[in-house]
Each structure stands twice: as C-alpha cells, then as structure tokens.
Amino acid sequence: QPVLTQPPSSSASPGESARLTCTLPSDINVGSYNIYWYQQKPGSPPRYLLYYYSDSDKGQGSGVPSRFSGSKDASANTGILLISGLQSEDEADYYCMIWPSNAPRFGGGTKLTVL
Amino acid sequence: EVQLVESGGGLVQPGRSLRLSCAASGFTFDDYAMHWVRQAPGKGLEWVSGISWNSGSIGYADSVKGRFTISRDNAKNSLYLQMNSLRAEDTALYYCAKGYSSGYPDTYYFDYWGQGTLVTVSS
Numbered sequence: 001q002p003v004l005t006q007p008p009s010s011s012a013s014p015g016e017s018a019r020l021t022c023t024l025p026s027d028i029n030v031g032s033y034n035i036y037w038y039q040q041k042p043g044s045p046p047r048y049l050l051y052y053y054s055d056s057d058k059g060q061g062s063g064v065p066s067r068f069s070g071s072k073d074a075s076a077n078t079g080i081l082l083i084s085g086l087q088s089e090d091e092a093d094y095y096c097m098i099w100p101s102n103a104p105r106f107g108g109g110t111k112l113t114v115l
Numbered sequence: 116e117v118q119l120v121e122s123g124g125g126l127v128q129p130g131r132s133l134r135l136s137c138a139a140s141g142f143t144f145d146d147y148a149m150h151w152v153r154q155a156p157g158k159g160l161e162w163v164s165g166i167s168w169n170s171g172s173i174g175y176a177d178s179v180k181g182r183f184t185i186s187r188d189n190a191k192n193s194l195y196l197q198m199n200s201l202r203a204e205d206t207a208l209y210y211c212a213k214g215y216s217s218g219y220p221d222t223y224y225f226d227y228w229g230q231g232t233l234v235t236v237s238s
Binding site for chain 2: 034036038040044045046047048051061062095097099101102103104105106107108109
C-alpha cells in the first residue's frame with residue numbers, strides 16, 4: 001500500500017487546468033519534504049517533471065514546460081501538481097514521490113484524462 | 116544523450132535467480148547514484164534498491180531485502196541487480212534509473228530512466 005495517496009483518476013478539458021493531489025499520512029508533515037512529480041505515458045518509462053518544497057525552493061525538470069507547477073496545501077498535508085493550459089499530450093499517469101527515510105515512496109498514481 | 120539500457124529479464128520459476136544489468140552511457144557514470152525501480156503489470160511504481168556513486172552506501176526496499184543485491188562496476192559503466200529466491204510478486208518491469216546526485220539516500224530524484232526489462236516469475 002503506497003504511503004502517499006493519489007486519486008486514481010482525474011479529467012479535464014483541453015485548455016483547462018488540472019490539479020492533481022498527493023496526500024501524505026498524518027505522521028509525515030508535507031512541509032518537511034520535497035515533493036517530486038513524474039509523468040508516465042503508456043509504454044514509456046516515467047519522466048521526471050519537477051520538485052516542490054516551497055515557493056523559494058523548487059525546480060523544473062529539463063525541458064518541462066512552465067505550465068507544470070507544484071505547490072503544497074499544508075492544511076490538507078498535500079502536495080499538488082498543477083497543469084495549466086491542458087493539452088492532449090498531457091494525458092498520462094502522474095506519480096508523486098517523497099523520501100521519508102532511506103527508501104523513496106511513490107503514490108499510487110493518478111490517471112489524467114484530457115477530454 | 117543519456118542512455119540506460121536494461122537487460123537480463125525473462126521468465127523464471129519461483130525460487131530461482133536472475134541477474135539484471137543496466138548499461139549506461141552519455142554521462143559520467145561514477146558521478147551519480149543509481150537505482151532500480153519496478154512496476155508490476157498495470158500497477159504503480161515501487162523503488163527496489165539504490166547505490167551511491169562509489170558503492171559505499173546501499174539500500175533496499177523491505178520487500179526485497181535479503182534476496183536482492185545491487186552492485187555497480189564503474190569501469191564498465193554498468194549497474195546490476197542480483198535477484199535470488201524470486202517470488203510471483205516480483206513479477207514486474209524493472210527500470211534502471213539515474214539519480215540526480217552522487218549519494219544514496221541523498222539522491223533527490225531520478226532524472227533519467229531506461230525502458231525497462233520484464234521479469235516474470237511463474238511456474
């Protein structure tokens with residue numbers, strides 16, 4: 001069972017924004033960790049997108065468009081991946097990851113459908 | 116261009132062994148930590164094992180500890196995973212992944228991935 005909880009699916013229309021969430025268990029404070037995000041399309045390996053710690057400590061993967069961004073909701077103990085200006089090629093599975101110990105943990109993934 | 120090419124997967128009976136390899140190119144291999152991440156058919160990602168640049172620090176997921184051994188040969192730009200006592204639940208696509216940094220567990224994230232090699236454990 002993944003440590004991180006992601007909704008199994010999400011959908012949005014082209015041009016709209018998609019907000020994908022990654023909820024940490026109550027004993028892990030989202031404010032203390034980098035949240036990493038990966039995108040995986042069918043038949044392909046995961047692709048690193050970005051990490052988010054704070055507004056002053058974040059980073060974009062090589063070649064990743066700026067319409068992919070990260071944030072946190074501390075009140076919900078949740079990491080967020082925001083994809084603005086959705087395009088058909090954004091349809092994919094998205095995974096979050098943290099390093100709470102010596103072993104990184106992935107969320108179960110969210111399948112994003114672009115309607 | 117960074118390239119990671121896995122090999123060694125296949126069909127193996129429960130209890131048997133298999134050795135995976137990952138040939139790396141396009142970057143200075145001994146400057147980076149390396150990892151294995153697996154994905155069961157239709158399922159999510161699971162980290163398996165990681166190794167620092169100089170093999171000085173190594174880690175395993177609880178699910179494989181005591182059965183799998185990670186190693187690297189910096190002279191050959193290669194990463195390995197020796198898998199013993201294989202179980203049906205080890206069936207997965209095994210990815211070789213490059214760490215962002217040299218250390219383990221201070222790898223941060225995996226910035227390049229291979230295409231994976233499929234391991235099927237079945238009688």
